[in-house]
Amino acid sequence: MHHRALITEYLKLGLRFGRISPGFVHGYTGDSRLPAEVRAEPPPAYADLAAQARRLHRLVRSCELGTARREFLLGQLAALDCAARVLAGERIPFGARLRLCFQTEAATGDGDGYERAHSELDGVLPPGGSLAERMADFRKRDRIPRRLVPDCVRALAESLRVETRNRFGLPAHETATYRFVEDASFSGLQRCLGNRRSRVSISLAAPHRLGTLPRLLAHETYPGHHTQYCRAGFPEQAIALANTPQCVVAEGLAELGLDVLIGRGWGSWARRVLSGICGIPHGELAERVDDAQRKLAGVRRDAALMLHEHGADPARVRAYLRHWLLLDEDRCESLFRLLENPRAGAYSVLYPAGTDLVGSWVTAEGDAGRSRRYLRLLEEPFAPRTLRKGVAGQRIGPHGGS
Numbered sequence: 001m002h003h004r005a006l007i008t009e010y011l012k013l014g015l016r017f018g019r020i021s022p023g024f025v026h027g028y029t030g031d032s033r034l035p036a037e038v039r040a041e042p043p044p045a046y047a048d049l050a051a052q053a054r055r056l057h058r059l060v061r062s063c064e065l066g067t068a069r070r071e072f073l074l075g076q077l078a079a080l081d082c083a084a085r086v087l088a089g090e091r092i093p094f095g096a097r098l099r100l101c102f103q104t105e106a107a108t109g110d111g112d113g114y115e116r117a118h119s120e121l122d123g124v125l126p127p128g129g130s131l132a133e134r135m136a137d138f139r140k141r142d143r144i145p146r147r148l149v150p151d152c153v154r155a156l157a158e159s160l161r162v163e164t165r166n167r168f169g170l171p172a173h174e175t176a177t178y179r180f181v182e183d184a185s186f187s188g189l190q191r192c193l194g195n196r197r198s199r200v201s202i203s204l205a206a207p208h209r210l211g212t213l214p215r216l217l218a219h220e221t222y223p224g225h226h227t228q229y230c231r232a233g234f235p236e237q238a239i240a241l242a243n244t245p246q247c248v249v250a251e252g253l254a255e256l257g258l259d260v261l262i263g264r265g266w267g268s269w270a271r272r273v274l275s276g277i278c279g280i281p282h283g284e285l286a287e288r289v290d291d292a293q294r295k296l297a298g299v300r301r302d303a304a305l306m307l308h309e310h311g312a313d314p315a316r317v318r319a320y321l322r323h324w325l326l327l328d329e330d331r332c333e334s335l336f337r338l339l340e341n342p343r344a345g346a347y348s349v350l351y352p353a354g355t356d357l358v359g360s361w362v363t364a365e366g367d368a369g370r371s372r373r374y375l376r377l378l379e380e381p382f383a384p385r386t387l388r389k390g391v392a393g394q395r396i397g398p399h400g401g402s
Helices: 003-020 033-039 046-061 067-087 092-100 111-124 130-143 146-167 212-220 225-231 245-255 257-261 268-274 283-294 296-306 314-325 329-340 342-362 367-379 383-393
Strands: 025-028 175-181 186-196 198-203 239-241
Touching: 003 025, 003 033, 003 046, 003 067, 003 130, 003 239, 025 186, 046 067, 046 314, 067 146, 067 245, 067 383, 092 245, 092 296, 092 342, 111 130, 111 245, 111 283, 111 296, 130 239, 130 283, 146 198, 146 212, 146 257, 146 268, 186 212, 198 225, 212 225, 212 245, 212 257, 212 268, 225 245, 225 367, 239 245, 245 257, 245 342, 245 367, 245 383, 257 367, 268 283, 296 314, 296 329, 296 342, 329 342, 342 367, 342 383
Parallel strands: 175 198
Antiparallel strands: 025 239, 186 198
């Protein structure tokens, strides 16, 4: 089978998962005839989907594609096989699912690193009370008044858009529009609408802070998810699927967007952008607090592994979250309830894994090559396994034709 026909079959398989698992397809931007064809089919059975994934996996192994593209498709198909078996009720241990679906190992974080992050926070936060109390006070002072969130979002997003266009280029007629919703289950959420258009939902029920909103918008729009969707150049990238290795690279790419685009000094940049909307006398402090808090990103991963891999006592998990993330009881309980869901728990693992992996690969040639490597990730399909080989010093060649 020619590789183009294989990719078409892969896209149709992904769309079939979307029929039986709402939210599995994050976005589709390919041939509009394929979704209609899939909708006209009989409802798929889980066993049939697993069999289709394994059949395509065998065919892809011998198809005429560049190595990186082949590894991307093989990783996606192995994950779809696993997902179909889980949907059918097969019990696959949490750690095994991480390996099969995300090419990620169930590794816990570094307690010494978390201690250093607390020491950094102790050195930058204003004095008074315990570290948890000082962090709570800072969160309150840093919170954006609800009525100002829409104006802050639009101002920051437009500035990020200009920077992205100047650094990486953007196609004509791309558009990200923003809607503001009452849903505390997320802070921001990007969805592809086709024709290089995205809708970004921003929750007004979730707290937004001056020190976190710039990173959220860079993640969802410029140069993150929306930009990757606009710049993707290979047909297999026409579908974005949950619970696959694709997510690891996409989330790592988006999470590093602010650091690559603006870099050091983004706190001062945000203060200038928002000067006419709300004052940020502590923009530089917000950046330093963010730097320290990002070193604690692995705490959620650890808690998910404690719950789903090691069967830890929930009280111990709550105490772990509360201590390292400096949370009050209500915030801790909300996070715990989220991580109890195995899917949310898996994403708490892939976020820091993707950030570490993409960061290592993007910076492997120093600052001079950072933008060029980031652009490659915007435009080309990569599996986490491929990036690990690159970090280890193996050359990643061109992807080849489409």
